[in-house]
Amino acid sequence: MTVHQTASETSTHELRLGNAPRGFIGTIVALQPDIAGAADSGHELERHLLEMGFTEGARVEILHQGAIQRDPIAVRVDNITIAVRRREAMAVVVK
Template sequence: MTIDEVNDTRPQLPLGLAKRGYSGVIHHIAADDAGSALSAVELESRLIELGFVEGARVEVLHEGVIGRDPIAVRVENVTIAVRRREAMAVIVA
Protein backbone atom coordinates (compact mmCIF):
# COMPACT_ATOMS: atom_id res chain seq x y z
CA MET A 1 0.00 0.00 0.00
CA THR A 2 1.41 3.41 -0.97
CA ILE A 3 1.42 6.55 1.20
CA ASP A 4 -1.23 8.08 -1.11
CA GLU A 5 -3.53 5.10 -0.51
CA VAL A 6 -3.05 5.41 3.25
CA ASN A 7 -3.81 9.15 3.17
CA ASP A 8 -6.91 8.58 1.04
CA THR A 9 -8.36 6.35 3.78
CA ARG A 10 -7.66 8.81 6.62
CA PRO A 11 -10.41 11.30 7.48
CA GLN A 12 -9.85 14.85 6.30
CA LEU A 13 -9.78 17.64 8.88
CA PRO A 14 -8.73 21.27 9.10
CA LEU A 15 -5.14 21.65 10.29
CA GLY A 16 -6.43 24.08 12.93
CA LEU A 17 -8.12 21.16 14.73
CA ALA A 18 -5.02 18.94 14.72
CA LYS A 19 -3.22 18.34 17.99
CA ARG A 20 0.51 18.39 18.68
CA GLY A 21 2.19 15.39 17.07
CA TYR A 22 -0.30 15.12 14.21
CA SER A 23 1.25 14.45 10.81
CA GLY A 24 -0.43 14.19 7.47
CA VAL A 25 -0.58 15.50 3.92
CA ILE A 26 -2.24 18.68 2.69
CA HIS A 27 -5.24 17.92 0.47
CA HIS A 28 -6.42 21.42 -0.37
CA ILE A 29 -7.00 24.97 0.87
CA ALA A 30 -10.56 25.96 1.84
CA ALA A 31 -10.08 29.65 2.66
CA ASP A 32 -13.80 30.48 2.41
CA ASP A 33 -14.56 28.41 5.52
CA ALA A 34 -11.66 29.54 7.73
CA GLY A 35 -13.26 32.46 9.59
CA SER A 36 -10.12 34.55 9.20
CA ALA A 37 -10.04 38.36 9.28
CA LEU A 38 -8.34 38.17 5.87
CA SER A 39 -10.31 37.80 2.66
CA ALA A 40 -10.42 34.26 1.27
CA VAL A 41 -8.24 35.23 -1.70
CA GLU A 42 -5.62 36.91 0.51
CA LEU A 43 -5.55 34.03 3.02
CA GLU A 44 -5.19 31.40 0.30
CA SER A 45 -2.40 33.40 -1.34
CA ARG A 46 -0.49 33.81 1.95
CA LEU A 47 -0.80 30.13 2.85
CA ILE A 48 0.46 29.04 -0.57
CA GLU A 49 3.40 31.47 -0.31
CA LEU A 50 4.30 29.88 3.04
CA GLY A 51 4.37 26.42 1.44
CA PHE A 52 0.91 25.06 2.31
CA VAL A 53 0.42 23.39 -1.06
CA GLU A 54 -1.45 20.25 -2.07
CA GLY A 55 0.59 17.12 -1.43
CA ALA A 56 3.01 18.69 1.06
CA ARG A 57 3.70 16.75 4.25
CA VAL A 58 2.76 18.64 7.42
CA GLU A 59 3.37 17.99 11.12
CA VAL A 60 2.15 19.94 14.18
CA LEU A 61 5.24 20.54 16.33
CA HIS A 62 4.09 22.88 19.09
CA GLU A 63 1.04 24.66 20.46
CA GLY A 64 0.99 28.04 22.17
CA VAL A 65 0.42 28.16 25.93
CA ILE A 66 -2.64 30.41 25.89
CA GLY A 67 -5.53 28.87 24.00
CA ARG A 68 -3.14 26.53 22.13
CA ASP A 69 -2.53 29.39 19.67
CA PRO A 70 -0.45 29.86 17.55
CA ILE A 71 0.76 26.48 16.36
CA ALA A 72 4.18 25.65 14.97
CA VAL A 73 4.02 23.32 12.00
CA ARG A 74 6.61 21.75 9.77
CA VAL A 75 5.63 21.89 6.10
CA GLU A 76 8.07 19.64 4.26
CA ASN A 77 11.38 20.97 5.70
CA VAL A 78 10.26 24.43 6.84
CA THR A 79 8.94 25.32 10.30
CA ILE A 80 6.17 27.94 10.33
CA ALA A 81 4.04 29.51 13.08
CA VAL A 82 0.43 30.08 12.06
CA ARG A 83 -2.74 31.08 13.91
CA ARG A 84 -5.26 28.30 14.36
CA ARG A 85 -8.01 30.29 12.61
CA GLU A 86 -5.82 30.56 9.50
CA ALA A 87 -4.82 26.89 9.82
CA MET A 88 -8.54 26.04 9.61
CA ALA A 89 -8.26 26.75 5.87
CA VAL A 90 -5.69 23.96 5.37
CA ILE A 91 -7.43 20.60 4.89
CA VAL A 92 -5.21 17.63 5.74
CA ALA A 93 -5.50 13.87 5.98
Protein backbone atom coordinates in the same frame (compact mmCIF):
# COMPACT_ATOMS: atom_id res chain seq x y z
CA MET B 1 -23.12 9.81 -2.20
CA THR B 2 -26.74 10.54 -1.30
CA VAL B 3 -28.33 13.93 -1.69
CA HIS B 4 -28.20 14.57 2.07
CA GLN B 5 -24.52 13.74 2.60
CA THR B 6 -22.02 16.56 2.87
CA ALA B 7 -18.44 16.48 1.62
CA SER B 8 -17.16 16.15 5.20
CA GLU B 9 -19.26 13.01 5.70
CA THR B 10 -17.74 11.33 2.65
CA SER B 11 -14.12 11.93 3.65
CA THR B 12 -13.88 10.66 7.20
CA HIS B 13 -10.08 10.79 7.32
CA GLU B 14 -9.76 14.47 6.42
CA LEU B 15 -9.66 17.25 9.00
CA ARG B 16 -8.74 20.88 9.36
CA LEU B 17 -5.13 21.51 10.30
CA GLY B 18 -6.37 23.89 13.02
CA ASN B 19 -8.19 20.98 14.68
CA ALA B 20 -5.28 18.53 14.47
CA PRO B 21 -3.55 17.61 17.75
CA ARG B 22 0.11 18.23 18.57
CA GLY B 23 2.22 15.52 16.94
CA PHE B 24 -0.15 15.11 13.99
CA ILE B 25 1.60 14.14 10.74
CA GLY B 26 -0.29 14.23 7.48
CA THR B 27 -0.60 15.54 3.95
CA ILE B 28 -2.30 18.69 2.68
CA VAL B 29 -5.34 17.79 0.61
CA ALA B 30 -6.73 21.26 -0.17
CA LEU B 31 -6.97 24.89 0.87
CA GLN B 32 -10.47 26.13 1.72
CA PRO B 33 -10.00 29.68 3.02
CA ASP B 34 -13.58 30.74 2.35
CA ILE B 35 -14.82 28.91 5.47
CA ALA B 36 -11.82 29.43 7.73
CA GLY B 37 -13.23 32.42 9.61
CA ALA B 38 -10.02 34.43 9.27
CA ALA B 39 -9.94 38.21 9.17
CA ASP B 40 -8.33 38.24 5.70
CA SER B 41 -10.40 37.69 2.58
CA GLY B 42 -10.38 34.12 1.30
CA HIS B 43 -8.23 35.03 -1.70
CA GLU B 44 -5.63 36.86 0.43
CA LEU B 45 -5.45 34.02 2.95
CA GLU B 46 -5.05 31.41 0.22
CA ARG B 47 -2.24 33.42 -1.40
CA HIS B 48 -0.55 33.89 1.97
CA LEU B 49 -0.71 30.16 2.77
CA LEU B 50 0.60 29.23 -0.69
CA GLU B 51 3.52 31.65 -0.31
CA MET B 52 4.43 29.98 3.00
CA GLY B 53 4.47 26.54 1.37
CA PHE B 54 1.02 25.17 2.21
CA THR B 55 0.56 23.40 -1.11
CA GLU B 56 -1.47 20.32 -2.01
CA GLY B 57 0.54 17.17 -1.38
CA ALA B 58 2.98 18.78 1.08
CA ARG B 59 3.76 16.85 4.27
CA VAL B 60 2.74 18.65 7.48
CA GLU B 61 3.47 18.06 11.15
CA ILE B 62 2.16 19.96 14.18
CA LEU B 63 5.24 20.61 16.34
CA HIS B 64 4.01 22.91 19.09
CA GLN B 65 0.94 24.76 20.33
CA GLY B 66 0.93 28.09 22.12
CA ALA B 67 0.13 28.26 25.82
CA ILE B 68 -2.85 30.59 25.48
CA GLN B 69 -5.79 28.91 23.75
CA ARG B 70 -3.28 26.67 21.92
CA ASP B 71 -2.45 29.57 19.59
CA PRO B 72 -0.29 30.04 17.53
CA ILE B 73 0.79 26.63 16.33
CA ALA B 74 4.21 25.66 14.96
CA VAL B 75 3.86 23.59 11.82
CA ARG B 76 6.54 21.90 9.74
CA VAL B 77 5.58 22.01 6.06
CA ASP B 78 7.97 19.75 4.18
CA ASN B 79 11.32 21.13 5.50
CA ILE B 80 10.16 24.56 6.71
CA THR B 81 8.90 25.39 10.21
CA ILE B 82 6.17 28.04 10.28
CA ALA B 83 4.06 29.61 13.02
CA VAL B 84 0.43 30.22 12.04
CA ARG B 85 -2.70 31.26 13.86
CA ARG B 86 -5.15 28.46 14.46
CA ARG B 87 -7.88 30.35 12.54
CA GLU B 88 -5.56 30.45 9.49
CA ALA B 89 -4.76 26.75 9.86
CA MET B 90 -8.51 26.05 9.67
CA ALA B 91 -8.26 26.84 5.93
CA VAL B 92 -5.93 23.86 5.39
CA VAL B 93 -7.57 20.46 4.86
CA VAL B 94 -5.28 17.53 5.72
CA LYS B 95 -5.43 13.76 5.91
